[in-house]
Amino acid sequence: MNAIHSESLQHDLVDAQDCDPRELRNLLGKFATGVTVITTRAADGRNVGMTANSFSSVSLDPPLVLWSISRNAPSLTDYLACGHFAINILGADQHDISGHFARPAPDKFSGVAFREGEAGVPLLDGVIATLVCRNVTQYEGGDHLIFLGQIEQYRHGAGEPLVFHCGQYRVAAEHPGLNR
Template sequence: MSTCDTPAPATACSFDPRELRKAFGQFTTGVTVITTRAPDGRRVGMTANSFSSVSLDPPLVLWSLARQAPSVCDFQGASHFAIHVLAAGQHLLSRRFSTPQQDKFVGLDCAEGPAGVPLIDGVLARFVCRNVRQYDGGDHLIFIGQVERCERFDGEPLAFHAGYYQVTVRHPECV
């Protein structure tokens, strides 16, 4: 058995929340659209960059949603959701799902996954997940999904950094 010294938890921070948000924004992320079928049958979707892999065995992922988001109850009550990793040219799709509108799916080609979850075509990767757990994350709710199906397609990713959409390029020393 090994032990390690861990620092004591930090005390309350005294900094400007806007500066914290800007510092968080320095971490470049991918961009996802997360979809589900609400308990009342509506298709629901939102843009998120809080997606992360958790485990290969069992296959788990996580993402978070603001507690005040209009769709929080829809995702809490859903048995499944799908995470769509967006490709470089899909910034308009990201914007569509990041703004409040009645039906974000109008005009989109979508198949239906488990429990009627909308599956958006043309994305870089897709994870169809069973909604297995939710955890308190302060002003957010953290969702854990067990991946039941994944698909991967060729292309370049859409990235988000410092409040702007970005495209990635390979580092010249790693070509």
């Protein structure tokens, strides 16, 4: 570890059992993530969507991904009942879409450009990538439920990702130390 990083680290480890939940949230926010909007169609035909940065690849064979949702999320039962969901990966200029889907609203799709995919789930227009997944299973994850999905269809294009780090939207940049 170089001197710049070692100076900024605390020297003593903190017992996670005794920490303030806000401090733990700040700690976990040190890990930069991409930003997605997870969409599905509810059993009653409503389009459902939520912002999530808890997305990760799991396996290439078979192609599996995961994401998680709070057990207190109003749309949890819709995602539990769905056969498919889509993961819409947002571009650097789409922080407004992230904020839109992060807030409660009677119709989160009002004013948002999207189309219906073959699996019946809404696919957001203009995102840098979309994965349509079969809802395979869920796993216990404390105050969250972890969804495992198998990718059935996908599309991707050019563009830089929207990044979330330390509680703020960021943009990715080429590392200045790379030799090109």
